[in-house]
Amino acid sequence: MVFDLLWILIKAVFSLVSMACLLRAYLLWLRMPPMNPVSQLVFRLTNWLVLPLRRLMPATTFDWASLLAAWFVALLAVLVRLVLVAIDTPTPTGPTGLVYALLVIGLSITWLIGWALKFSFVLLIVHALLSWFGAGPSAGMMRPLVAQMVEPCLRPLRQMIHRGQANGLDFSPLAAVILIQVLLSLHDRAALALSQPLLSGLAL
16 A cells, blocks of 8 residues: 555656656657747756767757656666565566567657646647636636647648648647547557556566
8 A cells, every 4th residue: 555655646746757758758849949838847846867868869959868868767667566566475486588678668668658648638728728718817828828739749640631622610729638638548458458468467
C-alpha cells in the first residue's frame, strides 16, 4: 500500500517532467515565440535536463535533446517502478539480458506515447473551454497559444470531415478526442503486454 502511494506520486512527477520536455520540443517545432508564458514555464521546468543534452545535440529544425530528455525520464520511471515492485512483491525469475532490456525500452516508449496522448486530450479540452468561456483577459492571451498548439492535430481531421473549411460547427475537436480515446485503449493493451513479462503477471 505504501509503495503504491509512493509510486502514484513518483509517476506524477516523472510524467510532468517528461511532458514538459516533449512540449518544449513541440513548441520549437511550431516556432512559437519563446517569451510567451507557456514557453517560459516549460523552459524553467526543463532547462536543468535539456541544456546539458543540447551541448551534444544542438537544436536545429527539431529539438532532439528535449525528445531524448523526455524518453530518459520515461525510462527512469520504468526502472523505478520495477525496483519498487521487486522490493514490495518479489516475483519469479522473468526475462533477462537483451530481451529484458528491449522490454524495458519498449515499455518506456509506450509510457511516453501514453503521456503524450493524455496531454493532448487535456489540451483539446482546454482549447474547447477557452473557446466557449474564455472571455477574460488571461483567457484571451492563452487562447491563441492553445489554438496554435492544437491546430496541427485538428487540421488534417478538419480536411477530412469538412474538406478543409468548417461551415458552422467544427467537429474536428470531437473527432480528435474520439481518436485519442481509441489510441489510449490500444496503448493500455500494449503497456500491459510489455509489463506482464517484466513483472510476472503484475501490471504496471
